[in-house]
Amino acid sequence: MSLRRIILRQQFFARPTLIVAKDLLGKILVRQLPAGTRRYRITEIEAYCGAADLACHAAKGCTSRTKVMFGPAGHIYVYLIYGMYYCLNLVTANVGEGEAILVRAVEPLFTTDEWPVGPGRLCKYLNIDKHLNAAKLGQQSGLWVEDDELVVSPSQINVSSRRGVGYAGKSALKPWRFYLKDNRFVS
DNA sequence: CTCGGGATGCGT
């Protein structure tokens, strides 16, 4: 077991989104709340790749909602979906590109009955809502990502099309969902 | 202003 807890900095996220996505699998999402600090392994994510990606909110342009995605990497983009669930995204790539990664599922690294699988449930259990929107990952926001030096090789990653984006035409076919093989905390 | 629909989850 590890344990050098190295916090991933802005530079980690300021790279091509598909690269960041694969590197993010297996990393540790940390949530710091008054009740304590909890750690979760990232097991499932999706890449959303800017204006040309019709499934990406950025395809609608830089609006009051999407401007966070167009801002600097390493920031948090949270939005409300279906009137009841929040989705957690981590901004990637360069300023102006409008790219981000949706965190869909994590594995709790502590004893719990939580089942933070699916973007809505994940936000529910980690107490993530619109107040975190536009914040920067780090101690200040109580949400960050650590590298525990676990190595995830490409052979341990499964790839598929993204969930719930059938409306996005050709973009819906992009193989931009990534999840850990042999991990039951996947949707 | 209205209106259609959504990066979901849960119960049937």
Added chain:
DNA sequence: CGCATCCCGAGG
């Protein structure tokens, strides 16, 4: 498969 529930973006 239907539905809850509300914000967003498009259009008048």
